[in-house]
Amino acid sequence: MTPFLIDSHTHLDFRQFNADREDVIYRAKEANVKAMITIGTDPTTSKEAIKIAEKHTNIFAAIGVHPHDAAEASKDDILELKELLQHDKVVAIGEVGLDFYRNISAPDVQRKMLRMFLDWSQENGLPLIVHTREADEEILTVIRERGKNGWRGIFHCFPGDQYMADQVLEMGFHISFTGNITFKNYRKTDVVNHVPLEKLLVETDCPFLTPVPHRGKRNEPAFVHFVARKIAEIKGVSADEVARITTANAVNLFDLNIEDEE
Numbered sequence: 196m197t198p199f200l201i202d203s204h205t206h207l208d209f210r211q212f213n214a215d216r217e218d219v220i221y222r223a224k225e226a227n228v229k230a231m232i233t234i235g236t237d238p239t240t241s242k243e244a245i246k247i248a249e250k251h252t253n254i255f256a257a258i259g260v261h262p263h264d265a266a267e268a269s270k271d272d273i274l275e276l277k278e279l280l281q282h283d284k285v286v287a288i289g290e291v292g293l294d295f296y297r298n299i300s301a302p303d304v305q306r307k308m309l310r311m312f313l314d315w316s317q318e319n320g321l322p323l324i325v326h327t328r329e330a331d332e333e334i335l336t337v338i339r340e341r342g343k344n345g346w347r348g349i350f351h352c353f354p355g356d357q358y359m360a361d362q363v364l365e366m367g368f369h370i371s372f373t374g375n376i377t378f379k380n381y382r383k384t385d386v387v388n389h390v391p392l393e394k395l396l397v398e399t400d401c402p403f404l405t406p407v408p409h410r411g412k413r414n415e416p417a418f419v420h421f422v423a424r425k426i427a428e429i430k431g432v433s434a435d436e437v438a439r440i441t442t443a444n445a446v447n448l449f450d451l452n453i454e455d456e457e
């Protein structure tokens with residue numbers, strides 16, 4: 196039997212899926228993408244992510260505040276999120292991090308919010324889903340301040356170089372890649388090759404970052420195959436091996452309880 200894939204980073208609640216969300220989920224299962232994690236980016240989308248996870252056996256939720264939205268979250272929102280960490284479909288804190296590329300929220304607000312989420316992860320053991328852009332050194336510093344090693348989590352849509360990858364792996368994190376590794380202008384295949392398969396997860400980050408050959412259209416979890424295949428090609432291993440190992444990694448990291456739906 197071909198091993199199934201897990202799309203470890205989706206935004207199934209986004210309005211881009213409003214017209215056909217159930218079809219998108221069905222197509223993923225047909226494509227042997229047996230489980231998905233749908234990720235909140237602010238208090239509202241976090242609650243939406245939980246609702247979708249409640250409706251579907253093998254869809255799980257992550258809740259958090261994206262660095263872009265850090266300035267918008269109120270104290271009450273944060274208290275509510277903290278309670279929702281106890282929900283049995285919530286498997287991670289995310290996405291959280293630093294984004295100094297667009298600075299939609301002020302850097303200080305982003306740092307403060309990230310520290311809080313790091314502490315939450317330490318307190319309750321839930322893994323982190325980390326977004327970082329143009330903040331490589333800074334994010335390593337902030338994380339080290341809160342505890343040097345033994346982190347559980349993932350740097351998603353990994354933008355760094357081999358050095359950054361080594362730092363992140365050393366702290367205990369996993370790394371995931373998305374559809375941008377299939378783009379003609381992607382320049383970091385050496386990083387993909389460098390990260391051991393035992394530390395890798397695959398993701399779509401749908402509706403964004405649609406892999407070739409669907410680039411330019413909306414992304415969806417069924418397309419995570421193209422990411423896995425590209426990793427297989429770069430590493431010179433079979434796509435089945437990438438599926439088998441990245442699935443095992445996701446199950447272990449997020450402690451997923453995947454059920455047979457047939």
Ligand SMILES: [Zn+2]
Pocket residue numbers: 204206234290400
């Ligand atoms: Zn995302």
